[in-house]
Amino acid sequence: xxxxENLRPSGRRGCQSERGPTKPKNTIEDIAFPCWExxxxxxxSEYVGVTMSEARFDTSSVTPLHWLAVxxxxxxxVVHLVLGLEFLPxxxxxxxxxxxxxxxxxxILFFANVRRPLLYLVGIPYTGSQIVFWLLVDPGxxxxxxxxxxxxxxxxxxxxxxxxxxxxx
Numbered sequence: 001x002x003x004x005e006n007l008r009p010s011g012r013r014g015c016q017s018e019r020g021p022t023k024p025k026n027t028i029e030d031i032a033f034p035c036w037e038x039x040x041x042x043x044x045s046e047y048v049g050v051t052m053s054e055a056r057f058d059t060s061s062v063t064p065l066h067w068l069a070v071x072x073x074x075x076x077x078v079v080h081l082v083l084g085l086e087f088l089p090x091x092x093x094x095x096x097x098x099x100x101x102x103x104x105x106x107x108i109l110f111f112a113n114v115r116r117p118l119l120y121l122v123g124i125p126y127t128g129s130q131i132v133f134w135l136l137v138d139p140g141x142x143x144x145x146x147x148x149x150x151x152x153x154x155x156x157x158x159x160x161x162x163x164x165x166x167x168x169x
Contacts, residue, residue, distance in 0.1 A: 059111070065160055070107055072157035076127075077103035079150040092137075102126060120165040127154050127161070 062070075077100045084096030106126075109119055131154050134147070 061113075065164060066110075069157055069160040069164065070110065072153040072160065073103045073107050073123075075153040076130075076150055076157065077107075079146050079153070083146065099130060117165055117168045120161045120168070123161045124158055124165070127158050130154060131158075 080096045080103070081100040084093045084100060087093030087096060106119060106123055110116060131151060134151065138147070
């Protein structure tokens with residue numbers, strides 16, 4: 001698995017925060033995993049790669065296929081938000097709004113360059129399950145055009161994610 005070579009025992013035990021003053025926590029990894037090295041592992045910035053003060057979206061490696069996947073994810077997010085607001089406070093409305101968060105969160109992680117192959121791999125069943133769920137539970141009464149747009153975008157997104165995953169691994 002890509003990135004496993006960076007998980008090497010460092011020989012130190014205990015948590016840095018328990019040992020008193022430490023180096024400034026200025027990288028995303030230092031903030032997210034304060035005891036990572038202290039518990040026997042070292043890590044690199046291969047997947048995150050920026051300090052908090054330099055954090056910005058990385059578009060240098062984004063291809064047209066990536067942009068297509070991002071567009072389809074955002075389109076599906078907008079449709080789910082619109083439908084979710086229509087259905088609230090019903091449980092379907094809540095699930096649509098949560099789905100919006102999943103798509104938007106995935107796009108943010110993508111541009112932050114956080115383990116893209118894993119993101120593609122998780123995105124395939126996430127999006128595919130929404131298509132299946134819609135076929136099983138479609139409440140009807142919603143705008144058919146929105147449903148067709150959303151499911152078309154999701155099918156294109158699943159295909160793009162499969163191609164991206166196969167290409168990157």
